[in-house]
Amino acid sequence: MDTFKDKKKSSMLIDPVAMANKLPSLNDLLIVDLGDPKRYAQAHILGAVNISTQQLVSGQKPVPGKLPSLHQLEKLFSDLGYTGKSQYIIPYDDEGGGWAGRLIWTLDVIGHSNYSYLNGGMHAWLQEKLPVTSLIKAPEPTKVDITINKEVMASREYIEARIGNPDVVIWDARSPEEFRGERLFSMRGGHIPGAINYEWSRAIDPAQGYRIKKGVEKELNALGITKCKEIITHCQSHHRSAFTYMLAKILGYERVRAYDGSWVEWGNLLDTPVES
Structure with a gap:
């Protein structure tokens, strides 16, 4: 089901059924799974890359939740196989959107606006009985240069x-x-x-x-x-x-x-x- 009808609002939001229908025609696509690695190994959306949520935070005391350093961010996006601002990125998680939101904020921080949140994440995907896979995708690392917004x-x-x-x-x-x-x-x-x-x-x-x-x-x-x-x-x-x-x-x-x-x-x- 679509939660929002306004096109401007919904451009950042994609429903599972709509995403499943569009997947065959999407080019330069990066799907990021921010859920439990054990669950990912058993069932995830075809083509999704799983990363540790700890890569989204600096981990540095006394405030470990702050934005990672520039070096950490460049490694994160290199590990994802990030190719640039034209790449369409769809993040999802299995907890209701907190970690997917953290990646979206991070994308805004690096000036990347071509993304959509998978509404409901893995919960909604499974509720719709859409196909999953256990095939692991390991992207080729890319060279990434990042500036902070x-x-x-x-x-x-x-x-x-x-x-x-x-x-x-x-x-x-x-x-x-x-x-x-x-x-x-x-x-x-x-x-x-x-x-x-x-x-x-x-x-x-x-x-x-x-x-x-x-x-x-x-x-x-x-x-x-x-x-x-x-x-x-x-x-x-x-x-x-x-x-x-x-x-x-x-x-x-x-x-x-x-x-x-x-x-x-x-x-x-x-x-x-x-x-x-």
């Missing part, structure tokens, strides 16, 4: 300078308990002053194969997460907020940034403002 990134300093700005919405994708400071994964609990909490999982419909649920834009608008604002989204490590970043882009929001330091950074500093 900081227009889709937000630093701690960038956010601090915009707290209270009526043109900016800070979208906290964590659970309500984390938002209120009742559940802690950092030294300090709570949220960035003025942030709006809409947990990432609220936008997913498990009954429809973990596709993006209908009516999500109406819910966001009711909270004040609207297209006329600049949106900065975060969670604990920019995994859940990678999905909300991707969701905002799919819905047609034009000014969207992600705070990859997220609460791991903000909540472990003593001088950052916090509300609870």
